[in-house]
Amino acid sequence: MPYQDLRQFLEVLRKEGELIEIDRPMHLDNEIPKALKQISVYGGPALVFNKNGTDYRFLAGIYATRRKALLAFETTEDKLFDKFLSGLDHPIAPVMCKGAAPCQEVVLTGKDIDIRRFPIPKYSPKDGGPFITPAIPVTRDPETGAPDIGHYRYHVLGPDRLGFYAQVFHRFGKNIIKAQKRGKKLQGAILLGTDPVIAYACQVQGTDTTNDWEVAGGLRGAPVELVKCKTVDVEVPATTELVIEFEVEVDHLAMEGPLGEFTGYYTPASEKPTVRITAITHRRDPYVQGLLTGKPLTENHILKQVPFEASFWRTMNRQFPTIDRIAFRPAGGIQYYLVISMQPRFQGEARQAIMAALASNVRPKWVIVVEPDIDIYSSSDVEWAMSLRVQPHRDVFVVDNVPATHLDPSVDQSGPLETHISSAVGIDATRPVGKPFAEVADVPGWREFKMPELDKWRK
Ligand SMILES: Cc1cc2nc3c(=O)[nH]c(=O)nc-3n(C[C@H](O)[C@H](O)[C@H](O)COP(=O)(O)O)c2cc1C
Known part of the structure; x- marks a missing residue:
């Protein structure tokens, strides 16, 4: 009810x-x-x-x-x-x-x-x-x-x-x-x-x-x-x-x-x-x-996160059906920092998704695309992808002269509000489509492995 x-x-x-x-x-x-x-x-x-x-x-x-x-x-x-x-x-x-x-x-x-x-x-x-x-x-x-x-x-x-x-x-x-x-x-x-x-x-x-x-x-x-x-x-x-x-x-x-x-x-x-x-x-x-507002994280950010993620996923997924999840990161004030997980079907699709996100009314400033094996809610996972799946000269691009969100203090605040402009960054942190890439080295099955001693310790 x-x-x-x-x-x-x-x-x-x-x-x-x-x-x-x-x-x-x-x-x-x-x-x-x-x-x-x-x-x-x-x-x-x-x-x-x-x-x-x-x-x-x-x-x-x-x-x-x-x-x-x-x-x-x-x-x-x-x-x-x-x-x-x-x-x-x-x-x-x-x-x-x-x-x-x-x-x-x-x-x-x-x-x-x-x-x-x-x-x-x-x-x-x-x-x-x-x-x-x-x-x-x-x-x-x-x-x-x-x-x-x-x-x-x-x-x-x-x-x-x-x-x-x-x-x-x-x-x-x-x-x-x-x-x-x-x-x-x-x-x-x-x-x-x-x-x-x-x-x-x-x-x-x-x-x-x-x-x-x-x-x-x-x-x-x-x-x-x-x-x-x-x-x-x-x-x-x-x-x-x-x-x-x-x-x-x-x-x-x-x-x-x-x-x-x-x-x-x-x-x-x-x-x-x-x-x-x-x-x-x-x-x-x-x-x-x-409601307390100010430096993240406050209730302002929690209130935005759930609706932004679901409604923006709905919009993006119509054009990019292989988008798995999206995360607006609270530390980035929600709308400024967007991480998308998707499995690109062809080379360049991740960049296309980044451009669609940048062109939306949400106006993110950072858009990072990773593959679904990356946990987009984990900063550590996202940093791993950015550090070792990205060649900056190839995968990072800056778009200049986009409308600024007025509250971003890094934007030149002189002149009337409607003249303010910003730049935005896209990072394609997916591995190249159709080309070999080094195999991930992890310990398979660790999650399911029974360890009662550790369960007891954690409690
Ligand atoms: C707590 C809170 C306060 C907000 N204050 C403002 C504000 O003062 N001015 C503004 O333009 N947007 C503000 N926003 C953002 C808008 O509420 C948000 O973009 C919303 O989608 C706008 O709805 P509308 O376009 O349907 O009017 C605030 C958001 C939150 C969560």
Whole structure:
């Protein structure tokens, strides 16, 4: 049975020893981020901070480990990939909620709106202020009406004002531009605290016409139940903990940033459009969700990895059926470092796959292709292939003048964002097709060999 809401998932985390409550007072800026860093480094439980200086409880770390991702998808590591693909292949349309929606138990409008009353930390010491980091804005494509969800950071600037940074090649960014061209303000609603599968659905790399509610329904195995917002023309999942309804004001500019980003570096502050909050609605006694971002590995990376790998594999495998697995490496900020395992059918096919990956909207910076005998999740195996199956002058190539992902600090940051360019590297670490190559020297059958003495020692 899919989770009906965040609270059911939290119950499971609690039972599995993956969630603990902290009842002593903790400071949102000076202490809570340090605790969150510890759970990322040590693979610890999700944390609920009951005394954080506000009237609301603060929850973070629910995506911080792979084990919690498995609990979110109610599966095991060996079945996760196939379960995700099957969900992508069987989208389920959303339904409208009958009766009162929990997310609208409390409705704040007009003078009652003050986002600063909720627990929102400043995660890294040089952040420009408090940031809502796991925010999921829901918007509609102004041309097609297709609903879109994605994760975007929001900088708290005032009681009803948030700064944000929607990169122009992401759908939220594209929707803003489309609305602007039509002389309209884009309306939307930020979700905080949903059934976890909805959060993973945000990171599926699909097309601009995809109905994201259908994707989320497919992944859940049941329709998402929606309710109309109070002040904007958008629908949101009825059981969301906290909803922030808004209008984008492209002419109301304000300084947004800096923020310690998933790249492990601060992105500098700059003047950007803002959103005006038109209503805040929430469940009674809501969990207000946060997420640590910054130097890998944080929950930001875990949250992206599963959906990126499955949805990008689906896209690539259509053209390259001999692709076995793909891995977006968390240390490379997920999207910058991609390893593909495939058995090339003819010489040059690995390079062709690299070029297809580089040309995609994911825009990886490093693409390495290895054969299926290499474990792409093992840095040691991948380094072995790169060291001894590669002749750099033949197998490594650099593509210059490709569009930059704006958050990469190695990119020349001068000039307007749309002028930024990057370069990317392809490494074909497969052995030449149809030519002899030295035989691998390993100890066959070692895995199956019974060694009770070692089993005992390991325990
Ligand atoms: C926690 C988190 C925060 C993110 N914040 C931003 C952001 O502020 N701006 C942005 O352009 N992308 C951000 N991303 C990446 C987008 O969410 C991601 O590319 C997503 O697929 C975009 O969805 P969309 O194109 O459907 O809008 C973030 C990702 C995560 C996991």
